[in-house]
Amino acid sequence: CTPIGGHGFVLDKYRCQCRKGFYHPNRVALNGFKGKEQSPGREEASDSASKCLPCREGCPFCRDDTPCTVQQAGALWLAVASFQGLCMVLDLACMVAVYHFRRNKSVRTSGLVLLETILSGALLLYFPVVILYFHPSVFRCVLLRWVRLLGFAIMYGTIVLKLYRVLKVFLSRTAQRSPYMTSWRVLRLLLVILLVVLWFLVAWTSAVCQNPEPSRALIAAGLTPEGLQFSMCLLDRWDYMMAVAEFLFLLWGVYLSYAVRTVPSAFHEPRYMAAAIYNELLISAVFHIIR
Incomplete structure (x- = not known):
């Protein structure tokens, strides 16, 4: 007063x-x-x-007891979380099934280790939605990038390298003089991709930790048309660099898919891998344009 x-x-x-x-x-x-x-x-x-x-929690200014932050739709979030949980359980079940039928001709042709690697990457890609279920924090926003990028690199890196192996074996003029790319050699190439991704993630995390206020660098506040506030993980130039790198990597996968389109295959595996790459490229492009 x-x-x-x-x-x-x-x-x-x-x-x-x-x-x-x-x-x-x-x-x-x-x-x-x-x-x-x-x-x-x-x-x-x-x-x-x-x-x-x-005032209500999260309201720096208010005129009454009306909430100023968006209230989570419990039923919607429960439905999304349940669906994600179901997908993760199915992914784990597929990993068990692939190992159980490891002596099957189709599994041996594709490679047990590579199939399990693809499913492991897919499992990591389900975690971002689970992380977004909770209120944003510095740790969750950092974990979101790590899980998302590592899952993408493991899953689509393995798929693209498998297409590269098909191209090298069946379409190269020197295929008969070139050593066959075993599953372990493909994994060594995948390890190189993962090292590049880890270097990028460590550099990004170090830049964030050097910020005097990491929360301001990672968490942003938005407003709905009704004037209600909500928090979300902030997008910065590093995220756009990640998106461009993923897009270029998928374009390489599209080129390999086109190059092996006429390669005969007993189980049509190149066709299914190409469909996975086209699907990811299309959905990611639409998502980034809308965002």
């Missing part, structure tokens, strides 16, 4: 204003009150009416 100029600090001659993060239930700035003229029965009610009440 501050006294009104020219009157001194006397009753009815000062103005009270709620501090940041509080509001007055009457929505009107108080011009003081006459405590001596109040009846004893109304003293408690008047005292409570002169108090400022705290």
Whole structure:
């Protein structure tokens, strides 16, 4: 409360204003009150009416007890989380099934280790939606990038390298003089890709940690058309670099898919791998354009 100029600090001659993060239930700035003229029965009610009440959580300013942040739709989030959980369980079941039928001709032709690697990368790609289920924090926003990029590199890196192996074996003019690319050699090439990805993620994480306020560098606040606030992981130039790198890598996969389109295959594996790359490229392009 501050006294009104020219009157001194006397009753009815000062103005009270709620501090940041509080509001007055009457929505009107108080011009003081006459405590001596109040009846004893109304003293408690008047005292409570002169108090400022705290705003809802996450509201720096408010006029009443109305929430200023978006309230999560429990049913929708539960449905999305349940669907993601079901997909992750199915992915794990596929990993068990592939190992169980490891002596099957189709599994041996494709490579047990490579199939399990693809499914492991797919499992990591399901985690970002689970992370986004919770309220954004510095740790979750960092973990989101790590899981997303590592999952993409493992899954689509293995698929693209398998297409590269098909191209090298069947279409190269020197295929008969070239050593056959075993599954372990493909994994060594995948390890090189993962080292590049890890170097990028470590550099990005170091840049974030050097920021005096990591939360401001990672978390942004948005507004809905109704004026409600919501928090989300902030997109910066590093994220756009990740998106461009993924797009270029998928374009290489598209080139390999086109190059091996006429290669005969007993189980049509190149065709299915090409479909996976086209699907990811199309959906990612639409998603990034909308975002």
